[in-house]
Amino acid sequence: MQAQRKLDPQWSKRRTEKHRRLASIAHLADGPVLRTADIVAALQALISSGDRVVLEGNNQKQADFLSRALVQIDPSKVNNLHLIMPSVSRPEHLDLFERGIARKLDFAFAGAQSLRISQLLQDGILEVGAIHTYVELYGRLYVDLCPNVVLVAGFKADRQGNLYTGSSTEDTPALVEAAAFRDGIVIAQVNEIVDDPADLPRVDIPGSWIDFVVQADKPFFLEPLFTRDPRLIKPVHVLMAMMAIRGVYERHQVQSLNHGIGFNTAAIELILPTYGEKLGLKGKICKNWTLNPHPTLIPAIESGWVESVHCFGGELGMENYVAARPDVFFTGKDGSMRSNRALCQLAGQYAVDLFIGSTLQMDGLGNSSTVTRGRLTGFGGAPNMGHDPGGRRHPTPAWLDLIETDDPLARGKKLVVQMVETFQGGGQPTIVETLDAVAVGKESGMPIAPIMIYGDDVTHVLTEEGIAYLYKARSLEERKAMIAAVAGVTPIGMHHDPASTAKLRKDGLIALPEDMGVNRNEATRSLLAAKSVADLVTWSDGLYEPPAKFRSW
Amino acid sequence: MQAQRKLDPQWSKRRTEKHRRLASIAHLADGPVLRTADIVAALQALISSGDRVVLEGNNQKQADFLSRALVQIDPSKVNNLHLIMPSVSRPEHLDLFERGIARKLDFAFAGAQSLRISQLLQDGILEVGAIHTYVELYGRLYVDLCPNVVLVAGFKADRQGNLYTGSSTEDTPALVEAAAFRDGIVIAQVNEIVDDPADLPRVDIPGSWIDFVVQADKPFFLEPLFTRDPRLIKPVHVLMAMMAIRGVYERHQVQSLNHGIGFNTAAIELILPTYGEKLGLKGKICKNWTLNPHPTLIPAIESGWVESVHCFGGELGMENYVAARPDVFFTGKDGSMRSNRALCQLAGQYAVDLFIGSTLQMDGLGNSSTVTRGRLTGFGGAPNMGHDPGGRRHPTPAWLDLIETDDPLARGKKLVVQMVETFQGGGQPTIVETLDAVAVGKESGMPIAPIMIYGDDVTHVLTEEGIAYLYKARSLEERKAMIAAVAGVTPIGMHHDPASTAKLRKDGLIALPEDMGVNRNEATRSLLAAKSVADLVTWSDGLYEPPAKFRSW
Numbered sequence A, B: 001m002q003a004q005r006k007l008d009p010q011w012s013k014r015r016t017e018k019h020r021r022l023a024s025i026a027h028l029a030d031g032p033v034l035r036t037a038d039i040v041a042a043l044q045a046l047i048s049s050g051d052r053v054v055l056e057g058n059n060q061k062q063a064d065f066l067s068r069a070l071v072q073i074d075p076s077k078v079n080n081l082h083l084i085m086p087s088v089s090r091p092e093h094l095d096l097f098e099r100g101i102a103r104k105l106d107f108a109f110a111g112a113q114s115l116r117i118s119q120l121l122q123d124g125i126l127e128v129g130a131i132h133t134y135v136e137l138y139g140r141l142y143v144d145l146c147p148n149v150v151l152v153a154g155f156k157a158d159r160q161g162n163l164y165t166g167s168s169t170e171d172t173p174a175l176v177e178a179a180a181f182r183d184g185i186v187i188a189q190v191n192e193i194v195d196d197p198a199d200l201p202r203v204d205i206p207g208s209w210i211d212f213v214v215q216a217d218k219p220f221f222l223e224p225l226f227t228r229d230p231r232l233i234k235p236v237h238v239l240m241a242m243m244a245i246r247g248v249y250e251r252h253q254v255q256s257l258n259h260g261i262g263f264n265t266a267a268i269e270l271i272l273p274t275y276g277e278k279l280g281l282k283g284k285i286c287k288n289w290t291l292n293p294h295p296t297l298i299p300a301i302e303s304g305w306v307e308s309v310h311c312f313g314g315e316l317g318m319e320n321y322v323a324a325r326p327d328v329f330f331t332g333k334d335g336s337m338r339s340n341r342a343l344c345q346l347a348g349q350y351a352v353d354l355f356i357g358s359t360l361q362m363d364g365l366g367n368s369s370t371v372t373r374g375r376l377t378g379f380g381g382a383p384n385m386g387h388d389p390g391g392r393r394h395p396t397p398a399w400l401d402l403i404e405t406d407d408p409l410a411r412g413k414k415l416v417v418q419m420v421e422t423f424q425g426g427g428q429p430t431i432v433e434t435l436d437a438v439a440v441g442k443e444s445g446m447p448i449a450p451i452m453i454y455g456d457d458v459t460h461v462l463t464e465e466g467i468a469y470l471y472k473a474r475s476l477e478e479r480k481a482m483i484a485a486v487a488g489v490t491p492i493g494m495h496h497d498p499a500s501t502a503k504l505r506k507d508g509l510i511a512l513p514e515d516m517g518v519n520r521n522e523a524t525r526s527l528l529a530a531k532s533v534a535d536l537v538t539w540s541d542g543l544y545e546p547p548a549k550f551r552s553w
Helices: A013-024 A036-046 A064-070 A091-098 A114-122 A134-141 A172-180 A235-252 A263-278 A295-302 A319-323 A341-350 A397-401 A436-443 A476-485 A498-506 A533-539 B013-024 B036-046 B064-070 B091-098 B114-122 B134-141 B172-180 B235-252 B263-278 B295-302 B319-323 B341-350 B397-401 B436-443 B476-485 B498-506 B533-539
Strands: A052-055 A081-087 A102-109 A127-131 A149-158 A185-194 A212-215 A256-259 A288-290 A308-310 A354-357 A361-363 A415-419 A460-462 B052-055 B081-087 B102-109 B127-131 B149-158 B185-194 B212-215 B256-259 B288-290 B308-310 B354-357 B361-363 B415-419 B460-462
Touching (some): A013 A185, A036 A064, A036 A185, A052 A064, A052 A172, A064 A091, A064 A149, A091 A102, A114 A127, A134 A172, A172 A185, A172 A341, A235 A263, A235 A397, A256 A263, A263 A295, A341 B134, A341 B341, B036 B064, B036 B212, B064 B185, B081 B091, B081 B134, B102 B134, B149 B172, B172 B341, B235 B263, B235 B460, B256 B263, B263 B354, B288 B341, B308 B341, B476 B498
Parallel strands (some): A052 A149, A081 A102, A185 A212, A256 A288, A288 A308, A415 A460, B052 B081, B102 B127, B149 B185, B185 B212
């Protein structure tokens, strides 16, 4: 299977180097299988100083056995690595920098490690190449960031290296291909190695793409990042969810969409079977989703609202529920889900009507960022889905509905909705004069400010006050006034002249709840189809198995 | 490998229906292997009226055995199919509509069939869903256009259905995954079925994703779409290529890029080793490419200009050359290339500095289309790569160089260059008052005009007259004047006041050859590193094997 042509050494330096490295650990390998105990020695031989190393680091799935091993290699032998990681999530990811094993970092997201990245950057211990969106980072793996070594995680492998990823396929295929097809080295940790290929439920990545598999000391870590406990949803979230349904989804006929991770959007999911049903909207809106398998979507699925959900990643506890609903979710012949972040981000960028998300700070023009002082979170997929993709050509009712001119060359627009409470918990205003990100960018010497979503891509701002239909703004001044009109008692909102609110309402540029037929008195938790995680389990007929930290029973 | 959980029939209708269809042809199948002679009967049983069917139809690779078989099914039994095709290229693709087997078409490109599609549309025999970019169409396969059946082509398969695509992997993985993981049916034609899995050079798509493989009556058709004969490159192309190098690539430090298919860009490729070398630009520009393996890139590769090329598809005759240059191209352990249109389009959208292409018509604001009267060509990948991706966050020198404000929130811009001669062969002006596409869109009842690239995404217009630096335009009026200034003796150019040219030059908004140090006298064919296909073969050391129609010896 690996017959090599006779190659001119001048044109096959990468392959020669790869074979040199593979040969150097031949004594440690049984075909593609490495022993668990040999992993540190193997990594030390397979990786060279200055290499570009992809470490998986996804939003949920973590190749944590490999990252814990990588930290143990000798920095006097292997150092100055350039790490490429979709998501920086684990302490050892940054230990690599403190130990001098790694030097440069290109990444897309850093949830739990965002404070420490910021600190290491200030201390000169870590150098950031750039903060990316996920797909942008994958794209560079095939252009100017081709990796030497790729370290990933799967569920099972056979002794030929065939890999079964389980539900959490996530970023793995896009990361592996970049090395497998440019003479890089691919190493996969798995929870189990099976002797008989027929014992693999299915193959997600062929063995001919993978150099080594190694059984991890314990199953890979998976973070339940998309589970929102309905108990924490407040009446204000319900009010905003009602406005989203009437003032955005119903009004523009939003049929395909992506939801962010917050309680706001969880509230929308949970009132579809109650409030949405009452409005007669089932089958008319919210049919096709690009979304992680949110537990809060279970009642809408069970009530027949949802035709399809394609997933970026999996969600811990949702495996059996997803497998039991193959008409809705993407599952393989073996019955388990295959998620795929690259394809789902592509779909979320190009094929859905609407992206709705939240942010920590938004300025008066609608620019937003999750980067605040001392916190370098990165953006994940938001900038990719939260912009109007200029390459889109197919029309849908929602997309066409945002055309505001009679220019014969006019095109539709993706709906990008910022759904924010005007204040964060702790009394910090969400809507601010200037984003912290501007100063952070300057102080960190970034060539551009780390903006998550640019104001000119935002079509709607939805707060507890109302909705600003920004796509209708005819000038920057008007856009500012519209945002200020729904900015409540934030400094931006306080500068707003209340007299102009009436005119903005009359012109249809903003709408208050009553303008869209939303009754504030109805906005109570009783509209939630599930009020607790236990309710979600009941809706799922016991198929959803929430992680321990979400169980109160 | 295919153990099924006990599923609630209400939630597994797709799977039940799939199993019903598979069972109906159990007598025709030997595991996943179908006999060549049974294909029409099998398709007739596996496809139902009204199904969404993906037929591969790519830019180059054609599942032509399957399309020829599909045309033979009985339209009284199977009809009203909704065809989804990246590229409509073969006569039988449209025979499907004339025979009533298919009714609706969603597609991205239609080269040779563009006239006939237009005719069938007018005659009411074919209904167009939308014209897409490639990635947009893939995205919809996971959202609102999930296919029931996917018909693809590969090079070899084994008796477990494992698929080796050869160099022309192209769209196949993105198409197959959409059906394999939503209980659709996947059928692959191959040139050869091998008994021993070890006889597959590598696996591109695992057998557990594929339902049936069938040996085609003859090898799949592959169109050499990206081969440009250097003999047809004219001095004016050389002049424009010189301007591109000095006025765009050198000026903005373009390091990563995509080239279109025309003689203009072929000329750039061919003068890198001569003109580019003389300017000392090697290693400074044009290092990382997203590109089909253009034969005209061979001299630049051989001269050491090119670090990497990731390919959308393959190119007939380039197989051995590509396999012999693994440091440059993406090849597998077996030594042959794996192209991947989805990933390459992602890279071409998000990871490269520049897209440069040509068009049939451009209006005075820079809007362009290849759709002209009577010709519905579609757009392929151009709209995807020819726009500024709003989700991009990583900086490169070229991207940053296009910032024209001191706004602290400013971001860079992708370079989108339209490189056009002011007149087409036959004396038709390229730069026109109004695009034909506007009328075509109206007459065909399209909800938006079929624009390929929108003017506000175009950063540079390059004609034989000079370069308009559109990204510097401060108003629509100024943009118009800049384009008119390089529009030559087209109607748009004739209305231009020559007096204003001097001011535009002085302000650096446009540049004539002399302004960028380009000597018109040097613009001769003698700058071409290869002047014929035979020269390309020589450069390649005999590795490039041009198709017969490009051989004159």
